[in-house]
Amino acid sequence: MTHFSPFLIFLLITIVKIAVVLVITLTAVAYTVLLERKVLGRMQNRWGPSRVGPFGLLQPLADGIKLFLKEDLMPLAVERPLFVLAPVIALACALTSIAVVPFGAPAYYKGVNLTQISDINIGLLVVLGVTSIGVYGIALAGWSSNNKYSLFGSLRATAQVISYELALGLSLVGVVMRAGSLRLRDIVDSQAAHGMRSWNIFGGLQILAFFIYLMAAYAETNRSPFDLPEAESELVAGYHTEYSSMKFAMYFMAEYANMITVACVATLMFFGGASSPFGHLFDRVFSFNMHSLSGILLSTLISIFWFVFKVFSFIMLYIWVRATVPRFRYDQLMGFGWKFLLPVAMANILFTALALTFFGHSNT
Amino acid sequence: MQLALFIIFGLLAVAGALNLLFQRHPINSALSLVVVMMSLAVLYWSLGAEFLAAAQVIVYAGAVMVLFVFVVMLLNAGEEERTHGSRVAYIAGIPGAVAIFGLLTYVFLRSKGGLGTTQIGGDLSNVSSNIRDISHMLFTSLLLPFEVTSILILIAILGAVVLARKEV
Structure with a gap:
């Protein structure tokens, strides 16, 4: 690779990174669906999918082939351009925000960071911005379907997402104030000093903000207990009633990709990202020679392991909540978002600002 | 690079704005406005104002325009009929718009030397913003x-x- 210019090297490595991250994310999406079906099954005292492959492990593959080979129906009354565009917007926005997430401790190869696709100094705003554009996917689906159930589903989804976006954004302000930066790498570094003790949720006393974030994130991703946009008993299937084949699959993938993104952001903002929960406690026991390739590789892999472990825990929590909590009523949903989460998030900002003013950054 | 981005997204913004006027269905007009907002965000970013670009996307494209679309969907607004518009708009509006455009061009060209320059994207990968x-x-x-x-x-x-x- 010596005869390549630095820009070409950067470009090639970035393309490889994007391909790897996309493949891993989509695989994770497929297996999150399987995990959800298996765990939900066990929680409801049944087996879940168990026929395709050992323990049903090939079920996502079978589902994918089935969805791919189905006939792509398009009703005559739909607004064609928007009907086709809507699932593309939903999936593209769901997958884009992964680009700014740092997956592990920085590892450089020829000056390019391998554990993050792009290190942007307003990374958090990019995630929030891309998420807020994703609403169009759902809103347009309902409208262009020309179906009253779809329209009701997307109206509910739009109102819900706009309402909870405020609480979501405000719950992250406390963390941003503590880190003094919107760059996700800085936010992770600000929690890396003493392991679990300096994570924002414990040492940063942002546990309230974390609960607001969690509620708002469930609502943002239209997941149970806030899954009113796809309430089967009232709305057939919600905003994607008229969709079939790959277009339906795109909505399906977008929903689970959003879940993964939200879990990634929660990990980065409140749980120290890719840092170990034990901090430097075991540094003596497992010391890596940071000058050798294997040492760098091993420590990077361990940091990626912690990141994946934390994200996995969040997804398990998602599934657990889905299996236990019943759906909210619509007025409860709006009241909860506007009258409870929003004031509490503002109070949290106020108290965090006061604490930072009077005690400085010494309480980390 | 910066010039290429400016030309692409400037043209996109103008095309979106024209489409906004010529579309007859409110939802298509609203979506054209989203395109305008997003292109403006890219232009802000290429001028080194990354925070403004992000705020533009989050606030305007992500919240205000979603509310527009929401209201159009809620009222189930249909296609609008094309009218000729008032005569005042033709007499006063078009020369007024041309005058404002000319004035702004003049002011910006005159104070061009006083405005700083920026390198595209240089501010985005900086450690601080x-x-x-x-x-x-x-x-x-x-x-x-x-x-x-x-x-x-x-x-x-x-x-x-x-x-x-x-x-x-």
Whole structure:
């Protein structure tokens, strides 16, 4: 690779990174669906999918082939351009925000960071911005379907997402104030000093903000207990009633990709990202020679392991909540978002600002 | 690179704005406005104002325009009929728009030397961003306009609540 210019090297490595991250994310999406079906099954005292492959492990593959080979129906009354565009917007926005997430401790190869696709100094705003554009996917689906159930589903989804976006954004302000930066790498570094003790949720006393974030994130991703946009008993299937084949699959993938993104952001903002929960406690026991390739590789892999472990825990929590909590009523949903989460998030900002003013950054 | 981005997204913004006027269905017009907002965000970013670009996407494209689309969907607005418009718009509007365009071009070209230049994207991969400078300015020298604007928005919210209450 010596005869390549630095820009070409950067470009090639970035393309490889994007391909790897996309493949891993989509695989994770497929297996999150399987995990959800298996765990939900066990929680409801049944087996879940168990026929395709050992323990049903090939079920996502079978589902994918089935969805791919189905006939792509398009009703005559739909607004064609928007009907086709809507699932593309939903999936593209769901997958884009992964680009700014740092997956592990920085590892450089020829000056390019391998554990993050792009290190942007307003990374958090990019995630929030891309998420807020994703609403169009759902809103347009309902409208262009020309179906009253779809329209009701997307109206509910739009109102819900706009309402909870405020609480979501405000719950992250406390963390941003503590880190003094919107760059996700800085936010992770600000929690890396003493392991679990300096994570924002414990040492940063942002546990309230974390609960607001969690509620708002469930609502943002239209997941149970806030899954009113796809309430089967009232709305057939919600905003994607008229969709079939790959277009339906795109909505399906977008929903689970959003879940993964939200879990990634929660990990980065409140749980120290890719840092170990034990901090430097075991540094003596497992010391890596940071000058050798294997040492760098091993420590990077361990940091990626912690990141994946934390994200996995969040997804398990998602599934657990889905299996236990019943759906909210619509007025409860709006009241909860506007009258409870929003004031509490503002109070949290106020108290965090006061604490930072009077005690400085010494309480980390 | 910067020039190429400017040409692409400037043309996109103008095309979106024209499409906004020529589309007959409100939802298509609203979506064209989203395209305009997003292209403007890219232009802001290429000028080194990454925070403004992000705020543009989150606030305008992600919240305000979603509300527009929401209202259009809720009212189930149909296609609009094309009218000729008022004569005042033709007599005063077009020369007025040309005059404002000419004036702005003149002012910007004259003070071109005084404005700084920026390298594209250089600010985005920096370790620090200009948010600190923006907020410092916002809360010191621009504090009064900032607070007055927030009171204005508060009054607007209260007015909306009062209007909505009356109908119950």
